[in-house]
Amino acid sequence: MSRRLEINEVSPRDGLQMERNNVPTESKIAFIDALSACGFARIEVTSYTSPKAIPTLADAEAVMAGIERVAGVKYTALVPNLRGMERAVAGRPDEINLVMSASETHNRANLRMTRAQSLATLKEVMRAAEGADLPCNVSLSTAFGCPFDGEVDPQEVIALARALADAGAAGITVCDTTGMAYPTQVASLCEQLQQAVPGVPLTIHLHNTRGMGLANALAAFNAGIDRFDGASGGLGGCPYAPGASGNVSTEELVHMFDAIGCRTGVGLDALLAVVGSMSDLVGRPVSSQLAQAGPRLRRFAPPSWLAEKFPQ
Ligand code: COA
């Protein structure tokens, strides 16, 4: 039986948070509506963060209210604190994605809290979300390395995952925020986490900053992970992580998993059409190796002289 995978499209949040040009609210809504037709399990629509921290997503309320929700797609939003959770309750995403870092310095730089403060905050958010019937996934940033602190001890990631699972996390996403992960490290941490928090679905979130994105995705897949974040066109990056660049591109993830016989539910042609519209969306060229080359069975007309030289 081929494995069924869940693809979570994060470009409207992880992608647009990093773009320099202002993307109008109506264009974001049209973009998310086009993504909704592609067959994703989840779409991360926006973030309920401080508009001072992430000005490009200050229109979170309008975007969440403006999109057309398609049955079968879960619409999520990133939340860093209680204020964000209150905004989410009003906007009614299907799930929220809480965030903290596995490393101390990135947590302080990104969220202006210590890890201990973030953990306490997220526990409080999860308690409040239970009352509001809002499932909470938690993303652990910098789980494979931190641009400030360097190596991150896997035992610290595991301890945080356990604490979050005990506090009621509906899922945990392990994030390679600045593309520091490598395949054997990914396999090892994914295996350990599955043992540490059995029954809590794990997602892997990869950035392709050093060209190891797909290799890391395959390592996670081989270690048993079946939920993947991706950003169409390879958009993305954390503005508070020096050297951050785009996520692994969703179209390349889907193309790879199609090739090895997995079922992602995502229509590659529809997705590539959306990627083709993204340069206009963000006002700069957006592409990926796959978007340029086309799927592996793309066929070209043979040179015109062949028929003359080889008539049969
Ligand atoms: N949504 C909207 N506004 C918020 C908010 C939220 N979730 N949380 C705080 N604010 C507002 C406060 O109301 C306050 O507003 P004021 O200055 O008008 O009074 C201001 O932001 C500062 O509040 P404070 O609690 O002191 O927050 P902070 O300045 O210490 O910032 C975070 C903490 C977490 C809100 C901020 O660092 C943040 O949003 N980070 C997100 C980073 C991110 O998304 N990175 C990329 C994804 S990994």
Ligand code: ZN
């Ligand atoms: Zn990211």
